[in-house]
Amino acid sequence: MQEKPRKPRSKPAVEVGPRPNLKELAASLGISVSTVSRVLSGRAEQNRIAPATRELVLAAAAKFGVLVDQSARGLRLRQTLTIGLLIPDIANPFFASLACSVEKAARAGGYTVLLCDSRESTEIERETADLLHARRVDGLILAPVGETYQHLLPLQQSGIPIVLVDRVFPQWDVPSVVADSFGGARMAVDHLVAHGHRRIGCVQGLAASYSNIERLRGFRAGLNAAGIRFEPQLLSGTDFTAEGGYHAAMELCRNPETRPTALFTLGNLLALGAMRAIHECGLKVPSDVSVVSFDEQPWAEFLSPSLTTIAQPVETIASEAVARLLEILRTPSGTKSAAGVLTLPVSLISRESVGAL
Amino acid sequence: MQEKPRKPRSKPAVEVGPRPNLKELAASLGISVSTVSRVLSGRAEQNRIAPATRELVLAAAAKFGVLVDQSARGLRLRQTLTIGLLIPDIANPFFASLACSVEKAARAGGYTVLLCDSRESTEIERETADLLHARRVDGLILAPVGETYQHLLPLQQSGIPIVLVDRVFPQWDVPSVVADSFGGARMAVDHLVAHGHRRIGCVQGLAASYSNIERLRGFRAGLNAAGIRFEPQLLSGTDFTAEGGYHAAMELCRNPETRPTALFTLGNLLALGAMRAIHECGLKVPSDVSVVSFDEQPWAEFLSPSLTTIAQPVETIASEAVARLLEILRTPSGTKSAAGVLTLPVSLISRESVGAL
DNA sequence: ATGATCAGCGCAAACGTTTGCGCAAATCCA
DNA sequence: TGGATTTGCGCAAACGTTTGCGCTGATCAT
Numbered sequence: 026m027q028e029k030p031r032k033p034r035s036k037p038a039v040e041v042g043p044r045p046n047l048k049e050l051a052a053s054l055g056i057s058v059s060t061v062s063r064v065l066s067g068r069a070e071q072n073r074i075a076p077a078t079r080e081l082v083l084a085a086a087a088k089f090g091v092l093v094d095q096s097a098r099g100l101r102l103r104q105t106l107t108i109g110l111l112i113p114d115i116a117n118p119f120f121a122s123l124a125c126s127v128e129k130a131a132r133a134g135g136y137t138v139l140l141c142d143s144r145e146s147t148e149i150e151r152e153t154a155d156l157l158h159a160r161r162v163d164g165l166i167l168a169p170v171g172e173t174y175q176h177l178l179p180l181q182q183s184g185i186p187i188v189l190v191d192r193v194f195p196q197w198d199v200p201s202v203v204a205d206s207f208g209g210a211r212m213a214v215d216h217l218v219a220h221g222h223r224r225i226g227c228v229q230g231l232a233a234s235y236s237n238i239e240r241l242r243g244f245r246a247g248l249n250a251a252g253i254r255f256e257p258q259l260l261s262g263t264d265f266t267a268e269g270g271y272h273a274a275m276e277l278c279r280n281p282e283t284r285p286t287a288l289f290t291l292g293n294l295l296a297l298g299a300m301r302a303i304h305e306c307g308l309k310v311p312s313d314v315s316v317v318s319f320d321e322q323p324w325a326e327f328l329s330p331s332l333t334t335i336a337q338p339v340e341t342i343a344s345e346a347v348a349r350l351l352e353i354l355r356t357p358s359g360t361k362s363a364a365g366v367l368t369l370p371v372s373l374i375s376r377e378s379v380g381a382l
Numbered sequence: 383m384q385e386k387p388r389k390p391r392s393k394p395a396v397e398v399g400p401r402p403n404l405k406e407l408a409a410s411l412g413i414s415v416s417t418v419s420r421v422l423s424g425r426a427e428q429n430r431i432a433p434a435t436r437e438l439v440l441a442a443a444a445k446f447g448v449l450v451d452q453s454a455r456g457l458r459l460r461q462t463l464t465i466g467l468l469i470p471d472i473a474n475p476f477f478a479s480l481a482c483s484v485e486k487a488a489r490a491g492g493y494t495v496l497l498c499d500s501r502e503s504t505e506i507e508r509e510t511a512d513l514l515h516a517r518r519v520d521g522l523i524l525a526p527v528g529e530t531y532q533h534l535l536p537l538q539q540s541g542i543p544i545v546l547v548d549r550v551f552p553q554w555d556v557p558s559v560v561a562d563s564f565g566g567a568r569m570a571v572d573h574l575v576a577h578g579h580r581r582i583g584c585v586q587g588l589a590a591s592y593s594n595i596e597r598l599r600g601f602r603a604g605l606n607a608a609g610i611r612f613e614p615q616l617l618s619g620t621d622f623t624a625e626g627g628y629h630a631a632m633e634l635c636r637n638p639e640t641r642p643t644a645l646f647t648l649g650n651l652l653a654l655g656a657m658r659a660i661h662e663c664g665l666k667v668p669s670d671v672s673v674v675s676f677d678e679q680p681w682a683e684f685l686s687p688s689l690t691t692i693a694q695p696v697e698t699i700a701s702e703a704v705a706r707l708l709e710i711l712r713t714p715s716g717t718k719s720a721a722g723v724l725t726l727p728v729s730l731i732s733r734e735s736v737g738a739l
Numbered sequence: 740a741t742g743a744t745c746a747g748c749g750c751a752a753a754c755g756t757t758t759g760c761g762c763a764a765a766t767c768c769a
Numbered sequence: 770t771g772g773a774t775t776t777g778c779g780c781a782a783a784c785g786t787t788t789g790c791g792c793t794g795a796t797c798a799t
Contacts, residue, residue, distance in 0.1 A: 044515075044540040046785060057749045062787060072788090073747060090536055092516040096462065097785035099453035100754045114482075121478045125471075128499055137513060140497040142485055156494060158401075159449040179447055183401040267681040294681055301684035324624040324651055327658035328685075403755060414779045419757060429758090432777060454755035457784045 044090050107137045109157035109165045115142045126343030134351050151176040164350045172233050186353040190346045192235045198364040202346040204337035206239035209371035213317040214247025217287045221382035226277040226285035230265035230292045240291045270298025278306045293320035311380030330377035338369050464494045466514035466522045472499045483700030491708050508533040521707045529590050543710040547703045549592040555721040559703040561694035563596035566728035570674040571604025574644045578739035583634040583642035585656050587622035587649045597648045627655025635663045650677035668737030687734035695726050
């Protein structure tokens with residue numbers, strides 16, 4: 026059964042190759058590009074397209090595998106249905122899982138994620154932000170490298186909605202979604218104190234980073250609450266790598282005189298390095314030194330001993346960040362959504378690496 | 383000092399906001415869009431733009447932070463300077479570091495990476511491939527989820543260059559870049575055999591995946607070469623997670639009668655789970671059970687005991703894949719580059735987890 | 740039979756670039 | 770001084786979509 030044209034058509038039935046564009050598809054069907062566009066964008070009803078025509082187009086589109094060119098669409102619509110995600114280090118398991126969750130949430134909302142890694146460099150971060158801007162992402166989820174955000178202001182001023190994750194800049198009026206680093210650190214210290222520890226070392230990461238600052242603040246608050254004086258020589262560490270954790274813990278545990286009975290590590294990989302260092306000092310976890318670490322990882326329970334951690338709700342951080350961004354994108358521009366910080370609760374997962382004194 | 387117009391201009395000096403497009407910038411300078419475009423695309427020389435004009439444009443562009451709209455550019459040029467990277471799981475450290483290296487190499491070549499995660503689903507993989515196609519990526523680096531590639535053929539037929547990483551499909555004529563999984567597995571077994579082990583268990587990952595198949599093949603070849611018979615009951619495992627490794631190793635080590643003296647794990651996280659299982663069986667690594675694992679990780683040397691691994695040249699895999707893709711992109715289309723598989727050598731990093739019998 | 744109404748679809752402009760071609764002014768040669 | 774050449778730049782079309790508006794034919798009421 027072949028459709029009978031209602032009137033003689035200029036181009037009766039042009040042959041068409043694989044993956045044609047709308048124009049070619051329209052030509053092959055003898056109808057206009059407008060109609061094809063209206064059908065494929067799902068706006069057939071509103072535009073009063075005859076059901077027969079709609080089916081015709083849909084069938085042909087499916088048959089030839091038509092894909093609407095997003096460059097052209099983005100140009101015309103001035104929106105790309107893309108959000109940018111800019112993180113400092115994709116090889117960091119925390120950001121990897123964050124990225125995964127962000128993508129999932131974005132996809133569910135009909136958006137694609139353009140994932141970029143600034144490799145811990147503010148300069149690359151600035152370049153990449155511009156690049157994302159040039160690519161006309163509709164919005165941005167950012168975890169800036171350092172303490173500065175000046176280089177990101179042009180982005181914001183040009184009207185691109187921004188949501189921060191894992192960072193807060195009190196001076197900057199953009200929404201943030203973070204885990205409760207302060208509270209988590211307090212929980213860790215409280216947990217250690219509850220097990221009788223009073224001499225607690227802290228293995229930190231990048232001192233200037235927001236998470237590090239907050240966790241350290243929580244650490245000191247915890248000590249304070251227990252009536253323990255903070256001793257600077259019980260704090261060590263330079264970055265968030267396993268190697269950094271190893272050296273920092275080495276420094277803390279080398280001297281039997283000043284050795285702490287427990288270590289709080291401020292990031293997932295730090296704990297691995299620290300446990301190694303403890304081991305190399307001829308000590309045992311948890312009998313000689315207990316360990317609590319920030320950041321849960323799937324493998325934490327498979328270490329020996331399994332690791333007590335502060336778990337961040339990564340999935341929730343991601344979905345909330347995406348939700349906030351999409352809400353801004355959907356609200357008619359002009360009506361500013363509230364900036365504000367969303368702080369999500371963390372939880373302590375108690376395992377074998379903490380022992381009672 | 384203000385520039386003096388060489389003739390009365392229609393729009394003498396239009397004011398301009400932040401981040402104008404070429405048209406606005408041109409208007410504000412009283413020159414044409416063409417000229418601005420020619421300057422900003424670096425083609426000033428070829429187009430005989432007066433040096434004075436060039437500087438004028440460059441200065442204004444820098445001042446206002448002009449960003450060339452990549453949607454429009456992509457539409458006009460029919461190329462986006464973007465490559466897609468489609469991997470099964472960004473939370474897997476191997477793919478995370480691969481992604482990082484791919485991005486680095488691509489950036490060096492002037493390309494941006496659109497990173498997508500198919501979350502181990504062939505269906506998502508197909509959708510995402512279409513999405514990347516619709517976004518008009520210039521090329522694609524793929525690590526398909528499973529054994530099938532049929533769903534990717536339309537992509538290839540529409541002319542998008544594809545390079546595979548970490549996978550080979552002998553029947554499909556696309557270039558592949560992989561580490562020598564077979565050779566690496568042999569090295570692992572040889573290493574264990576050299577330490578006197580003859581009863582060697584294997585903790586595998588996703589049985590259907592290319593890497594798993596090759597590593598298992600190497601494992602069996604290694605046994606064979608040592609005159610050891612492969613025993614199916616010494617093979618266990620279902621996926622590449624720490625949990626999978628734990629259960630598989632548990633199964634292998636539970637029974638003291640049939641327990642192997644060494645374990646070869648086919649992926650990074652598997653080793654963590656396996657070591658945990660060994661520990662829970664009341665055994666010690668390496669005195670009771672030795673462990674070698676495929677996939678080096680930064681933290682491998684910080685485990686206790688530190689882990690002997692087969693290291694893949696991730697950075698080289700990435701840079702070679704990007705290099706091959708860019709070469710195809712740069713060769714005038716029509717001249718097909720050779721498909722072929724590039725197999726990169728792996729190396730054994732000997733640490734404490736292997737002991738002599 | 741006549742005008743009004745409406746369903747269904749196409750025309751054409753616009754989004755922001757790039758680039759072949761051509762035009763005016765400046766320079767050169769005789 | 771006059772023609773030829775060169776220099777420097779603008780015009781306009783094209784890339785593939787989307788969408789306001791208007792056109793055609795059919796249906797309907799009178």
